[in-house]
Amino acid sequence: MLRHMKYPLFITQHGELRRENNALVFSGELVKRVLPLGQINEIHCLARVSLTSGAIDILSEAGVPVHFYTTKSDYKGSFVNDASPRGKLHLAQAEHYLDGEKRLYIAEEIVKGMQNTMAFVLSRWGVNPVKLNSVEVSGGSVEELMGREAELWTHFYRYFGEAIGVEDFKRTRRPPEDEVNAMISYANAVVYGLAFSSAVKAGLDPSIGYLHSVSERRHSLPLDLADVFKPLYVFTTVKALVTEKKMKKSDFTKKGKAVYLSREGKRKLLEEEHELPFYDGLRGEAS
Template sequence: MEHGQLRKKEGTLQFHDGKASRIMPVERIKELHIFGEVDISKKCLELLGQKGIIVHWYGYYGRYVGSYHPRERSSSGTMTLLQSRFYEDLSLRTAISHAIIDTSYRQMLRLLKEQAHLLRPRRLLEFERTFQLEQGSPPELFLQEAALRQRYYRLLDDLFQTTPLRFEKRTRRPPENEVNALMSFANTMLYQLVLSELMTSKLDPGIGYLHATNDRQYSLQLDLAELFKPYLVDGFIFKLIQRKTIQKDDFEWDGTACYLNAFGRKKFLHLWREQFKQTVYHEHQKRYVPYRELIRLEIYGLQQHLHGAPYRPLSGFDWP
């Protein structure tokens, strides 16, 4: 969050904020998220590249600007060909898209049922009973997913009626209230977390299935994030607001646009990191795994599917 200079010093990193310097042991860094005005030297970038450390940059209000990642990554030509084949084969692409939407729906429903005592029973029952994912091409499935999410957001609005801050409806670019500001920022952090894990895998983040592949975004990053949004974003921010951990004075306004202020971003990022230290028992791994590793395992599961294994997103564990 601070402004300053990032330099290479004796094989590791040194950050100087204009008043004091501190060493950042490079062996303990998986990625860097830079929110302040930070000057990075060429030697520093070379070191980051050698160590495989990804850097994500954000603008003043926490908007994602871009990423620096090592030129050499663990991508595989064979895997890229497999990804492309599954994308070009309509039936294979549709099957993956269908699984992503169905799993995302089940995660939404689970979150809503956890808070069922705060919702009107009839509306929750309608959400559960009326959802029917119809057959169709990936673009048609994408439209169904968008309609599903709008119905889900209406129930989220009911849920946030019980908290100090209101949701009302989903607004982006810009977010028009505090809950939307928090949701947009949390989504941004989740996207970059998924991207960091993809960059260390053999998958090409630019070849997605539900989100169409194009030149403007990493579509696989968006696909995988859909699976984790209900619990790691929506459920997380609901608890923060319900418990008054995040409050009105953590935000600032720019006209009709609402954003986390510098203090709010710093507070949120600390809580976000703490969330990913939590663990859950994974039946397939026969051990407790941190939340972040669940993303890595999901990527591995998709890789296995491209080699012929069944695709069962978010299987083998249950959120606590």
């Protein structure tokens, strides 16, 4: 018997999650809906969403993590109820980080995965990524591998720019300075959140990565994992939105030099990126 598939739920409207009559309910600015917990494996709050104690209880019982982002799409934090002991796994994970040879091997595999995913995506676009494929993704240190990663992204950005008809495409962050970069930054944040959730569900410590060093600022393991999947999920999505002209000027907002997605723009990107059921924050429809 096939198991019923569960999907991530994305909330793009400000509101509150609470428990009513043993059900999880979202109350937003424009709508109130009962959420089908049996179909949800994680929730991503891409707007200002608060949780009542009742909602925390029902989410804990269902084992559904909730991830929060700022309105500018930066990952903020998570509610995860996992009481399972993971000591041995976390010790092994730390051992592989502290052992230089083991860490280098894992970091190389991550960079190889990035290169393979980039090449696969470009081949689907009809591009022969000669320069990208020529990058040697081995190195004598993690720092050297980080340089290889940067070189891969430089080539990939150039190929991506050509694919969407933008000469000399430049990646801008914090803040994104044009519509294409606004879409990339937002989609990157979502993929980071999904990678974080996957690491936690696997019982791994998200703070211990291998290509990205342990940091006080961000969890490094999701950064490692997300980079492998960004070409497939982020750039394929953005290319489709640009080349098929699905985005309008009203799907973006400007604040000085910064460009961000509007609520409707976020909805369009999520729909294109995942093609999964998610909560429509404007219309209040579950699809």
